[in-house]
Amino acid sequence: MEPSLRSETRKKVAEDVGCEAGDEVRASQRDIDLELGIRPRPGWVIEERYDMRREMQSIVPNLFLGPYSCARDRPLLLTHGVTHLLCILDEREARIMRVVHPDLVYHFINVSDSFSENLIPHFPAAREFLQQALANSSHKVLVYCNNGMSRSPCFVIAYLMEILNWDFPTAYGYVQNRRFCISPNDNFKLQLKEYQPIHRARMAFMNQSSRPDDASSASNQDANGAHGMQRHGAKRRQYEEDDEYADHYGSAMNESSSRSTARGDIEMG
Structure with missing residues (x-):
C-alpha cells in the first residue's frame, strides 16, 4: 500500500x-x-x-x-x-x-x-x-x-x-x-x-534490509565486520525461522x- x-x-x-x-x-x-x-x-x-x-x-x-x-x-x-x-x-x-x-x-x-x-x-x-x-x-x-x-x-x-x-x-x-x-x-x-509475531518478524527484516548504509556504518563495518555480520546473520536466521514456521504451520494446506x-x-x- x-x-x-x-x-x-x-x-x-x-x-x-x-x-x-x-x-x-x-x-x-x-x-x-x-x-x-x-x-x-x-x-x-x-x-x-x-x-x-x-x-x-x-x-x-x-x-x-x-x-x-x-x-x-x-x-x-x-x-x-x-x-x-x-x-x-x-x-x-x-x-x-x-x-x-x-x-x-x-x-x-x-x-x-x-x-x-x-x-x-x-x-x-x-x-x-x-x-x-x-x-x-x-x-x-x-x-x-x-x-x-x-x-x-x-x-x-x-x-x-x-x-x-x-x-x-x-x-x-x-x-x-x-x-x-x-x-x-x-x-x-x-x-x-x-x-502476529510471524508478520512482525517479516516486517522487521524487510525494514532492516531496505535501510541504506551511510558512511559511518561502512567504516564501522570494517572495524566490526565479524561482529556486525554475526548480528545480521542472527536476524536473518530469525526471519527465516519465522517464515519456515509459517510454511510448516500451513503444510497441511499443500x-x-x-x-x-x-x-x-x-x-x-
Whole structure:
C-alpha cells in the first residue's frame, strides 16, 4: 500500500474509533477466549441488529466485509461502488456460487470453514490482492465468505494487523465493532494470534534490509565486520525461522490453492 493511502487509512480508522491510530480497541463479545488477549470494552460496539449479518459493513476506507448474499446483489455493489471482490470459499461453494458480475475483479481463495483448516498460508495472497486493489483510491473491495462471520473476517483482521501494525486483540476488536456478528472458530482465532509475531518478524527484516548504509556504518563495518555480520546473520536466521514456521504451520494446506480472475473471467468446474 502506498504511504499516502496507508496514512489515509490510519486517519480514517482513528476518526472512526475516536482514538489515535495506535491505541487499543478491545472487543466487546464477552464469551471470547480471554487467553487470546481480547477484553470487553463497553461503548465501542455499533447498535446490534440481527439483520445486520445479512448486510455488508465498511471496515476501513474502501474495504467492506459481508456475506455472499451481498456479493450477489448487483444494485448494492453499485451503490457502494464496489469494484473488486475477495472471495473466501471452499471448492464446493465456489462451484455453486459462480461469478455473476463479469465487469468486476474477483480473487478466489480456497478455504473451508472447518476447525482443521489452515489460514496462514493464504494471508500473503489476500494481502497482495487487497494492496493492489486499494492502491487506486477509486477502487473498493468487498471481502466475503458464505455468511461473512468466520473465514472472511479473519482475512480482514490479518490485513489490518499488517497495514496498521496492530496486535491481534486490537484488530479483532476493531473489526467486530464494525460487524458485530463475526464469530471465527477457536482455531482461526489462535492462528491469527500466532500470525502476529510471524508478520512482525517479516516486517522487521524487510525494514532492516531496505535501510541504506551511510558512511559511518561502512567504516564501522570494517572495524566490526565479524561482529556486525554475526548480528545480521542472527536476524536473518530469525526471519527465516519465522517464515519456515509459517510454511510448516500451513503444510497441511499443500493441496489448497488460490484462484484469481480479472474482470470476472473465470472458469469454475
